[in-house]
Amino acid sequence: MTEQTVRAPAGDLTGTVRNGVWKxxxxxxxxxxxxxxxxxxxxxxxxxxxxxxxxxxxxVCAPAEFTxxxxxxxxxxxxxxxxxxxxxxxxxxxxxxxxxxVTVNFGYRKRFEGFWRDSPEDTFTxxxxxxxxxxxxxxxxxxxxxxxxxxxxxxxxxxxGLALTLAADPQVHDHIARVIALSPGFSRAGTSAxxxxxxxALTRTSPARATxxxxxxxxxxxxxxxxxxxxxxxxxxxxxxxxxVRDLPMLVTTTxxxxxxxxxxxxxxxxxxxxxxxxxxxPIHGASVKIPDDPRPLARLIxxxxxxxxxxxxxxAAVAAGTQVWAGEFYPGEGLGVGPDGELTSGAPHxxxxxxxxGREAHPFHQEVLGFITGGTLPWPTYDTGKxxxxxxxxxxxxxxxxxxxxxxxxxxx
Numbered sequence: 001m002t003e004q005t006v007r008a009p010a011g012d013l014t015g016t017v018r019n020g021v022w023k024x025x026x027x028x029x030x031x032x033x034x035x036x037x038x039x040x041x042x043x044x045x046x047x048x049x050x051x052x053x054x055x056x057x058x059x060v061c062a063p064a065e066f067t068x069x070x071x072x073x074x075x076x077x078x079x080x081x082x083x084x085x086x087x088x089x090x091x092x093x094x095x096x097x098x099x100x101x102v103t104v105n106f107g108y109r110k111r112f113e114g115f116w117r118d119s120p121e122d123t124f125t126x127x128x129x130x131x132x133x134x135x136x137x138x139x140x141x142x143x144x145x146x147x148x149x150x151x152x153x154x155x156x157x158x159x160x161g162l163a164l165t166l167a168a169d170p171q172v173h174d175h176i177a178r179v180i181a182l183s184p185g186f187s188r189a190g191t192s193a194x195x196x197x198x199x200x201a202l203t204r205t206s207p208a209r210a211t212x213x214x215x216x217x218x219x220x221x222x223x224x225x226x227x228x229x230x231x232x233x234x235x236x237x238x239x240x241x242x243x244x245v246r247d248l249p250m251l252v253t254t255t256x257x258x259x260x261x262x263x264x265x266x267x268x269x270x271x272x273x274x275x276x277x278x279x280x281x282x283p284i285h286g287a288s289v290k291i292p293d294d295p296r297p298l299a300r301l302i303x304x305x306x307x308x309x310x311x312x313x314x315x316x317a318a319v320a321a322g323t324q325v326w327a328g329e330f331y332p333g334e335g336l337g338v339g340p341d342g343e344l345t346s347g348a349p350h351x352x353x354x355x356x357x358x359g360r361e362a363h364p365f366h367q368e369v370l371g372f373i374t375g376g377t378l379p380w381p382t383y384d385t386g387k388x389x390x391x392x393x394x395x396x397x398x399x400x401x402x403x404x405x406x407x408x409x410x411x412x413x414x
Contacts, residue, residue: 003049004064008143010136012045015060021097022064024048025087026057026107029136030129035113035213038129040136051087055107056129058136059086061093062102066145071152071374072102074137074176076130076166078157078185078351081238082111082228090342091156095359099370102146106133108162111224115187115237116209123169124239126162131171138175152373154180156354157307161186161239164314168245178376179250180369182353183258186310187238188286198230199223233285233302241313246321251372252383253328254311255348256406258303265299274298288413307350309414312407315383325383326372328365329406330356333393337361352394363398365391 004022005014015024025048032038038056051059063070075091077084086107093103108114114126141148153176155163160181166172167179199207202223212220228236259265268274278297282289285305294300311327318325330348338355339345345352356363368389372378380402381387390403 006066006143008140009043010041010046010140011043013060014045014047014049016049017064018094019098020064021061021094022066023059023061023094023097025050025059026052026054027060027136028054028057030056030132032056032109032129034217035125035209037125038132040132051085053085055085055109056132057086057107058133059105059107060102060144061097062144062146063097063100066143068142068145069147070100070102070145071150072104072137072141072146072148073180073373074134074151074153075103075105076108076153076155076159076162077105078155078159079110080185080235081115081126081158081162081187082224082236084110084159090338090354090360091358092360093358095366096370096373099359101370101373102144104133104137106130108133111237112209112212112220115239116212118209120240120242124165127166127169127239130162130166131169134166134172134175148175150177150374151175152178152180154182154357155184156182156357157185157350158235158238160184161244161310164244164250165239167248168243173245173248176248178372179245179248180357180372181250181252181311181314182357183254183307183350184244184252184310184314185235185238185307186241186244187235188240188305195227195231195236198227202226233281233306241310244314244317246317247323248318249324249376250315250318251326251328251369251378252311252315253330253353254308254407255330255350255352257299257332257348258307258350260296260299260303260347261345261349262299262302265296265302268298269296282413286414290413292409292413303350304410304413308407308410312411312414315407316411319384326378326380326389327383327405327407328380328389328391330365331390331392333397333399335394335397337363337394346394362395363391364400
């Protein structure tokens, strides 16, 4: 491993080079006081050999030659809008860089600071911050070898919901060629009266951003934890599906067992009360009490309500707007895949898609995504035909086939 410094408008950026890939961690794109609007970061030399843990930063993986005209993936991490970073190892863009793609991982402010808004018309602070991140990429694109006419915005889970939201922002939209949304997660509570009522009850004062901003960091964090406890199967904060972009080509995928791995749901479904619990909780999640026939009724309800439902709505809205949409779903099968923590796992749980996209697991999805990022197409029918792609199993045992819409029951239930 060697060091290499890139001279860019942002400053002299020092990263590491390994196998022809340059990586620079945690480059600041903006600064802000807590809960205050952000401003673009001033040019400054940066040593990005190690992650910093800061929020308003980008981490870049690029082919070390910087020959120019490389497609770029601008990636937003997941984490329920409350955790995660721009330097997560399992969304490392090293393998994509080996294929000639520049990956820019975006960090952003989270929890109340990034996603509280006093009305649905307000802009999320995180989205306002990320405008600066996109502007940073545009300003430094030539130095990093990025073709700014060929940039894909993507994310997984909360990151996918945020990618769909950011792509709709007027200051970002025209710079994005297409969107990747893996298992998109949106907030049902959002800026709803229910969440505001919870905060009002906990603070006994006005549930406003200014009120929360005036708290000490410790009190604000405690308030967030307490508020979050009222939304165990929803995100405490975050954008709503109505914020999502509809008019950019997109790839939308889910897994068939998003949250089947959760111990509390496994225990409930193993009891004789699993189906009764699912029926009781269905209306709270906006679902019909008619639960599909499934051996894991509660896990199915939570998986559908928190992820697959939003994938359906995002994809259907884009198709209705005349947009090209490709859809797909991951299923269990033979072989062991790479899980969220790098451990081998069977089945098709939430997050199984990330190592496949980024090439940490040998999988046909990786090569197909490369085609989408570089040229905007995928080798299966578009979603408006009623078809989607299905991937079964993991690693060297993975297979795939084109299937009928896998989300028909989800659409009917929600």
